[in-house]
Structures are given as C-alpha cells and as structure tokens.
Amino acid sequence: MATPDATARTPDAPPVADAPPTADAPPTAGAPPTPDVTWHPRPADGPALPEPWPQRHLVLRTPRLELRPDDDASLLELVALVHDGIHPASTMPFQQAWTDAEPAYLGRGMLQYFWSERAAVSPERWSLHLVVRHDGAVAGIQSLTASRFGVLREVATGSYLGRRFQGRGLGTEMRAAVLAFAFDHLGAVSARSEYLEGSVASRRISERLGYRDDGTARIAPRDEPVVQQRVVLDRSGFTRPAWTLQVDGYTPDLAGLLAAAPPA
Ligand SMILES: CC(C)(COP(=O)(O)OP(=O)(O)OC[C@H]1O[C@@H](n2cnc3c(N)ncnc32)[C@H](O)[C@@H]1OP(=O)(O)O)[C@@H](O)C(=O)NCCC(=O)NCCS
Secondary structure, three states: OOOOOOOOOOOOOOOOOOOOOOOOOOOOOOOOOOOOOOOOOOOOOOOOOOOOOOOHHHHOOOEEEEEOOOOOHHHHHHHHHHHOOOOOOOOOOOOHHHHOOOOHHHEEEEEHHHHHHHHHHHHOOOEEEEEEEOOOOEEEEEEEEEHHHHHHHHEEEEEEOHHHOOOOOHHHHHHHHHHHOOOOHOOOOOEEEEOOOOOOHHHHHHHHHEEEEEEEEEEEEOOOEEHHHEEEEEHOOOOOOOOEEEEEEEOOOHHHOOOOOOOO
C-alpha cells in the first residue's frame, strides 16, 4: 500500500510562485551550478519595493513651521520639550492628565503612547502625530486622527506647544496646516476638536478658524469635574490662512493607507 507523501501539497494549498527557469547549458568548469531556488516571499517585480510606512515621507510646510509624522528621534526631542513645561501646574488642559505622571515615567509613557498609536494604524483607524518644528527645533505636536475616514470623511485634531513657543501664533498656524491638508488633500468634509473650560488659546484658535460649538461634556481629568467644549468645522466654514500649505510626500500609497482621496 502506498504511504501518503508527507511533502505532497494538498489540493487546497496556495500555488507556489513560479520557479525560475533552470539553466539548460552544462555548468562551466569551475563555476558553481546555478541553484534552483524559489524565494519566498517572491521578490517584488520592478525596481520599487512596496513602501511599508508611506507616512514617513510626508512633510507639511507653513511659513514658519515644518510638520512631519513622529519618529523615535523626534519623539525624544518632544519628551525633552515636555519636561521643560507645556502648561502651568495649576491647570490641566488635557482630557487625560498625562502630564501629571511622575517625571521618571513621563517620557517612557509618552513613547509607549506614540508607539501604540503607530502600531494601530490602518485605513479603518489612523493617526498622524505630526511633530512640529520651528527653525529646526521641535516646538510641539499637532495630531490628526480619523476612524473610518473612507466612509465618514471626518478628522479630529489635538495639539500642544512647548511653553517658549506659545503665544506667537504658531498654534493657529499648525492647526490651519492640518486642516488645509485634511480638506484640500485628503478629501475631509469636517473636522472636530475640543478644549476644556478655561483653555482660552484653544478656544480662540477654534473661533478664528471657523469652528462652531457642538455641545459639551463633563469630564474629570484630575478627578474634579470640568466642562469640555466640543467644536466642529465644515470644509465650507474653514477660514483659510493667507498662506498656502506646501505638501510633500502625499503619495498614492499614503492615500491608500488613510482611505483618503488620491493625490491630485
Ligand atoms: C493651545 C496652544 C496649542 C495654542 O497655541 P499658541 O501658539 O499658544 O496660540 P496662538 O499664539 O496661535 O494664539 C491663539 C489665540 O489665543 C490667544 N492666546 C494665546 N495664549 C493665550 C493666553 N495665555 N491667554 C489668552 N489668550 C491667549 C491669542 O491671542 C490668539 O488669539 P487671537 O486669534 O484672538 O489673536 C498652546 O498654547 C499650548 O500648547 N498650550 C498648552 C497645552 C494646551 O492647552 N493644549 C491644547 C489642549 S486642547
């Protein structure tokens, strides 16, 4: 009785990639024979490899700022900036009190947060945490996030600046940058944001750029209730800046990852 061949492929097994043609010519004396190898994964055809992380080439430029997706080197600079202070200790502008962490753990917690965000990126739910540079130095972060963007066409934003960069119009400029990117390149139709009661600069930025109020919530980042104001901006309501956003690195691969409109 014939024993089953353990190495035989079952009918359900996926087809193996085409084997390279074997050389018919007899091997030249001294040269090793060409090995008959089928590589797995199959080498990509053509000169360009598939891009595994298409957002790494993205750059948004405004008159004073450059915004690029986070990488480890820029996050380490961001950690140093945060240790230098981003808000008075008496106030908590964030809905999660992450800046209250013990200084010994704050930096690691920040890195782990951004890594977890990177690890979860997909067309279903993505985040672009754009590190903001002013004159080459990390000044803060401007986040642009979305869930089911391909269906909803809506983004959300959040941001902060190091204390020495605040109050110079940079917060307005970086928010306007990601809104222009979202509306004019990704094909967003609306953008959401929120701020806590007393965050005057955040409120002014939202008012200036055309957002309208969209309700409130009670939250307790420091275990005391505070009112969170939600705001929303429709594409048609965007009060555009006088400058034009420069965008590099918005590729078809990145558009696919974000479930967004293809580059013009
Ligand atoms: C919120 C933040 C990003 C704003 O950026 P910014 O560069 O400081 O703000 P801008 O200079 O663009 O100013 C925006 C508006 O707020 C006003 N403003 C700025 N700081 C202010 C302050 N401390 N008190 C009152 N108004 C202020 C400006 O006059 C401007 O108003 P205008 O448009 O009427 O002239 C920045 O201040 C910051 O990171 N703060 C700490 C963290 C934080 O609050 N993050 C937001 C969480 S929702």
